[in-house]
Amino acid sequence: MHGICFSGFPKEFVGFLFSLKINNTVDKVAENKLVYKQLITEPLTQLFNALTPTALSISETIITKPAKCMSSMYSDMRFSRATPLKEYMYLRFREPVRERDILGLYFDMGTEHYSYGIRIYKQTSAGMEKIRNGIAANEKVFAQELGNLTKIGMMIHSEKYARDRFPDIKNDTVKQLLNSKHFYIGRDCIIGDAVFNGEMLHEISNAYHGLKALYQLLKKSLY
Numbered sequence: 757m758h759g760i761c762f763s764g765f766p767k768e769f770v771g772f773l774f775s776l777k778i779n780n781t782v783d784k785v786a787e788n789k790l791v792y793k794q795l796i797t798e799p800l801t802q803l804f805n806a807l808t809p810t811a812l813s814i815s816e817t818i819i820t821k822p823a824k825c826m827s828s829m830y831s832d833m834r835f836s837r838a839t840p841l842k843e844y845m846y847l848r849f850r851e852p853v854r855e856r857d858i859l860g861l862y863f864d865m866g867t868e869h870y871s872y873g874i875r876i877y878k879q880t881s882a883g884m885e886k887i888r889n890g891i892a893a894n895e896k897v898f899a900q901e902l903g904n905l906t907k908i909g910m911m912i913h914s915e916k917y918a919r920d921r922f923p924d925i926k927n928d929t930v931k932q933l934l935n936s937k938h939f940y941i942g943r944d945c946i947i948g949d950a951v952f953n954g955e956m957l958h959e960i961s962n963a964y965h966g967l968k969a970l971y972q973l974l975k976k977s978l979y
Contacts (some may be wrong), residue, residue, distance in 0.1 A: 758791060761806040764954040768948060769795040773843055773867045776845055788841055792829045800845050810961045811849040811861055814968045815975065827965045850877060857883030857978050859875050861964055871953060872960045873910055873942030874967055883978055888934055890977025895930065900931040901970040908966035914939035
């Protein structure tokens with residue numbers, strides 16, 4: 757069913773994003789917008805629509821309003837006045853907005869790589885402490901789900917404290933998360949055939965499903 761909605765990105769999008777590094781100027785914005793819509797906005801919208809049921813199966817409270825989830829073609833002019841169009845794209849399936857520690861699923865893609873998994877937006881030390889408390893209360897279950905990450909091609913990306921603050925913890929993956937200042941869980945991939953033939957949809961959807969139990973453990977800890 758999902759494959760009917762999304763058949764992949766056109767191969768030309770890579771060259772177009774590279775060209776924006778030179779031609780992303782105000783005087784060319786009208787011309788570039790037409791190409792951007794065809795090569796990026798339209799297939800990204802199809803990917804979003806195809807992934808939305810999966811995201812809702814992970815969390816019923818997750819936001820799926822397109823304007824809140826999809827990157828627009830326009831750069832934030834407060835910071836990128838000289839480059840009017842984004843040179844990358846993303847999807848964000850996040851829990852209802854609050855000031856900090858917002859749990860969500862993500863997809864990012866640029867000219868050479870794409871990535872997907874779990875992120876915590878506006879992550880704080882207080883939020884990390886809640887996650888540590890959640891691990892303490894459910895260490896065995898956390899250990900099981902963290903241990904499954906490598907089986908689905910995922911890993912923890914984190915900035916850790918220099919000193920091991922949990923020397924008594926034997927599980928290396930649990931220890932890594934406990935010792936993290938902040939983290940995300942994801943998989944980084946080189947752009948290849950899966951992007952162009954639509955197989956990336958099934959790849960991302962399967963990964964989201966594989967992360968469901970861990971997502972729910974993090975949600976319970978944070979919320």
